[in-house]
Amino acid sequence: MRLDIVSIFPEYLAPLELSLVGKAVRTGIVELAVHDLRQWTHDRHRTVDDTPYGGGAGMVMKPDPWGEALDALVPPGTAGDPVLLVMTPSGRRFDQALAAELAGERHLVVACGRYEGIDARVVEHARSRLRVLEVSLGDYVLNGGEAAALAITEAVVRLLPGVIGNPASLTEESHAAGHDGLLEYPVYTKPPSWRGLDVPPVLFSGHHGQIAAWRREQAVERTRQRRPDLLPSEYDPLVVARAVEA
Numbered sequence: 585m586r587l588d589i590v591s592i593f594p595e596y597l598a599p600l601e602l603s604l605v606g607k608a609v610r611t612g613i614v615e616l617a618v619h620d621l622r623q624w625t626h627d628r629h630r631t632v633d634d635t636p637y638g639g640g641a642g643m644v645m646k647p648d649p650w651g652e653a654l655d656a657l658v659p660p661g662t663a664g665d666p667v668l669l670v671m672t673p674s675g676r677r678f679d680q681a682l683a684a685e686l687a688g689e690r691h692l693v694v695a696c697g698r699y700e701g702i703d704a705r706v707v708e709h710a711r712s713r714l715r716v717l718e719v720s721l722g723d724y725v726l727n728g729g730e731a732a733a734l735a736i737t738e739a740v741v742r743l744l745p746g747v748i749g750n751p752a753s754l755t756e757e758s759h760a761a762g763h764d765g766l767l768e769y770p771v772y773t774k775p776p777s778w779r780g781l782d783v784p785p786v787l788f789s790g791h792h793g794q795i796a797a798w799r800r801e802q803a804v805e806r807t808r809q810r811r812p813d814l815l816p817s818e819y820d821p822l823v824v825a826r827a828v829e830a
């Protein structure tokens with residue numbers, strides 16, 4: 585996968601050199617480039633923002649540097665069907681399903697906005713020649729798109745073949761498609777007793793069926809308590825009660 589990230593704070597993306605994403609870059613699974621938006625400015629102050637038409641607080645990112653950046657990274661007529669991801673709190677909320685979709689792409693260009701956002705004509709123009717997805721990390725406001733770009737890059741890159749040593753860990757974890765959308769069950773390691781707290785005895789039983797049943801029960805209970813919105817309907821007591829009545 586090729587990944588181009590554009591920001592006025594390229595240093596913000598330095599952690600992508602670390603850990604599994606860094607390794608994916610070094611082994612060639614990901615071809616990553618972080619670009620300073622200011623290289624596409626032409627004035628002495630390398631200006632990327634201006635006051636908003638119509639008034640109001642804050643500044644807006646100028647269209648020209650973004651237009652030039654996108655022309656340089658995706659020259660008109662480029663083959664390969666790249667996707668432009670624009671980080672914005674007004675975008676589609678990022679989730680595991682979107683991470684999985686994006687992991688199937690060959691080329692992602694990630695635009696990190698700052699201030700009150702990017703002049704709306706940038707996305708409008710990009711849509712005329714590219715697939716564009718405005719993406720939000722969640723329902724809260726960050727100072728800019730960089731932290732969202734970090735999170736999204738990590739969530740996508742770890743799904744690429746060869747990035748995670750044991751692919752089984754991808755299917756067992758929270759929000760994974762093969763896990764019914766349940767949260768992950770609690771996990772334990774040695775020692776068996778720690779500060780007066782014991783590991784649940786079933787985990788020492790060696791009985792795989794019982795362990796699997798216990799983990800499933802824990803996952804369902806956790807999901808019911810913490811994220812009832814994620815609970816599949818077959819675990820919803822109302823749905824179960826109606827099915828028994830019928």
Ligand code: ADE
Pocket residue numbers: 671672673697719720721722723724725726727728729732
């Ligand atoms: N920029 C500011 N807030 C953001 C958010 N929640 N997601 C993506 N980009 C952002």
